Amino acid sequence: MHSITRRIPSARPRMRSLALGAAVAFVAAAGAASPAAAAAPTGDYAQFNRCPYSNTAVDACLYSETTGGSFQLGNANVPVNKKIILQGGIDQNDVTGAFTFVPAVGADTLSKTKLNVPGGLTGLMSPTGWNGILSALFWAAVGAVNDVTATAEQAGTIGYDFGAFAFGGGPGLTLPVRIHLENPFLGSDCYIGTTAAPVVLKLRTDTTSPPAPNTPISGSPGSISFLNDGDLIVDTGNKLVDNSFAVPAVNGCGGPLFGLLVNVALNLKEGFPSAAGKNTAILTGNLKQAARTAVVASVH
Numbered sequence: 001m002h003s004i005t006r007r008i009p010s011a012r013p014r015m016r017s018l019a020l021g022a023a024v025a026f027v028a029a030a031g032a033a034s035p036a037a038a039a040a041p042t043g044d045y046a047q048f049n050r051c052p053y054s055n056t057a058v059d060a061c062l063y064s065e066t067t068g069g070s071f072q073l074g075n076a077n078v079p080v081n082k083k084i085i086l087q088g089g090i091d092q093n094d095v096t097g098a099f100t101f102v103p104a105v106g107a108d109t110l111s112k113t114k115l116n117v118p119g120g121l122t123g124l125m126s127p128t129g130w131n132g133i134l135s136a137l138f139w140a141a142v143g144a145v146n147d148v149t150a151t152a153e154q155a156g157t158i159g160y161d162f163g164a165f166a167f168g169g170g171p172g173l174t175l176p177v178r179i180h181l182e183n184p185f186l187g188s189d190c191y192i193g194t195t196a197a198p199v200v201l202k203l204r205t206d207t208t209s210p211p212a213p214n215t216p217i218s219g220s221p222g223s224i225s226f227l228n229d230g231d232l233i234v235d236t237g238n239k240l241v242d243n244s245f246a247v248p249a250v251n252g253c254g255g256p257l258f259g260l261l262v263n264v265a266l267n268l269k270e271g272f273p274s275a276a277g278k279n280t281a282i283l284t285g286n287l288k289q290a291a292r293t294a295v296v297a298s299v300h
Contacts, residue, residue: 039299039300040299041053041295041298041299042298042299042300043298044227044228044232044290044298045061045232045290045294045295045298046298047063047087047288048061048063048087048288048290048295050087050088050104050105050106050107051063051087051088051089051104051105051292051295052088052089052102052103052104052105053089053292053295053296053299054296055089055102056292057091057102058089058090058091058102058292059089059090059091059092059291059292060089060090060092060289060290060291060292061087061088061089061090061289061290061291061292061295062086062087062088062089062090062101062160062287062288062289063085063086063087063287063288063289064085064086064087064285064286064287064288065083065084065085065285065286065287066080066083066084066085066086066283066284066285067080067083067284067285067286068080068283068284068285069239069281069282069283069284069285070280070281070282071150071152071179071279071280071281072279072280072281073179073192073199073247073270073272073274073279074247074270074271074272074274074278074279075269075270075271076117076124076270077118078115078117078118078150079115079116079118080115080283080284081115081116082113082114082115082116083111083113084110084111084113084152084283084285085108085110085111085113086109086110086111086158086173086175087104087107087109088101088102088103088104088109088158089101089102089103089104089292090102090160090162090289099159099160099161099162101157101158101159101160108154109154109158110152110153110154110158110175110177112151112153112180113151113152114149114150114151114182115149115150115151115152116147116148116149117147117148117149117150117181120146120147120148120183121146121147121148121183121185121186122146123148124148124181124266124269124270125262125265125266125269125270146183147183148181148182148183148186149181149182149183150179150180150181150182151179151180151182152175152177152178152179152180153177153178153179153180154175154176154177155176155177155178155193155194155195155198155199156176156195156198156200157176158173158174158175158176159171159173159174159175160172160173160174161173162233162289164204164205165205165221165238165287166205166221166224167221168204168205168206168221169206170204171202171203171204171242172203172204172205172221172240173201173203173240174200174201174202174203175200175201175203176198176199176200176201177193177198177199177201178191178192178193178194178195178198178199179191179192179193179199181250181253185254185262186253186254186262187252187253187254187255187259189252189253190250190251190252190253190254191250191251191252191253192247192248192249192250192272193247193248194248194251197248198248199245199246199247199248200245201242201245201281202242202244202245203219203240203241203242203281203283204219204240204241204242205219205220205221205222205238205239205240205241206218206219207219208241208242208243208244209244210243210244210276210277211244211275211276211277212277213277213278214243214244214277214278214279214280217241217243217280217282218241219238219239219240219241219282220237220238220239221235221238222235222236222237222238222239222286222287223235223236223237228294230291231290231291231293231294232288232289232290232291232294233287233288233289233290234286234287234288235286235287235288235289236286237284237286238284238285238286238287239282239283239284240281240282240283240284240285241280241281241282241283242280242281243277243279243280243281244276244277245276245279245281246273246274246275246276246279247272247273247274247278247279248272248273249263249267249272249273250263250266250267250270250272251263253266
């Protein structure tokens with residue numbers, strides 16, 4: 001692949017109009033620059049309002065929506081039943097072409113979307129063999145709130161490669177996460193993985209080559225359109241996959257009194273830690289990428 005295919009399309013230099021500058025100055029002078037009326041990207045670029053576009057080191061803005069798919073982690077399956085947003089900026093090295101992901105401004109770079117775990121607490125773990133007190137607490141918790149949510153939280157530096165995303169040849173998105181499991185019985189600090197040892201998803205649009213027992217699966221870059229003289233990339237219907245990652249053990253579940261027993265029970269029931277080749281992530285959605293200069297030019 002020629003290196004030019006991996007470059008971020010950039011806009012020709014452009015300037016804001018004097019009228020736009022005067023309007024902004026008038027609003028500021030009048031003290032009317034409320035959050036709702038503050039200057040922000042507009043039109044085709046409105047979704048990039050959390051991009052760090054004021055940072056001149058940023059070359060492009062990214063806004064990605066995951067709208068479907070699932071996470072198979074050990075014995076646990078969590079469908080993507082709510083929208084997950086990934087947004088921020090991209091700095092591409094002029095010499096090496098390498099991408100650096102720049103965090104979003106005023107919002108989570110990776111949205112903390114709570115996904116519903118099928119079966120809730122009774123589906124996630126079993127009280128069989130527990131002592132009387134712990135078993136009673138479990139069933140009391142189930143009676144109150146059986147629902148369990150799982151939230152993928154960013155747990156390290158995100159990696160992005162538009163060339164690999166569009167044309168294959170490696171991970172298009174590298175996403176280190178820890179999975180926050182939430183239910184009153186599990187406590188507030190119940191996680192799969194940690195910031196020091198996260199679940200590292202190396203998501204790709206081509207075909208995987210996983211260790212056994214998993215077999216290769218294929219993703220898709222979807223339908224990619226280059227708009228506004230190449231300043232805006234709109235991608236729909238992409239499919240990102242990875243079935244070569246490992247999943248660490250759960251930790252912090254059950255609180256200080258019952259943590260040891262609950263962690264052990266969860267790990268046994270769900271097969272954690274789960275070695276590479278026994279887990280799968282399939283994420284479907286849409287993506288937009290825009291030249292920073294085009295985003296800045298749309299601001300008013």
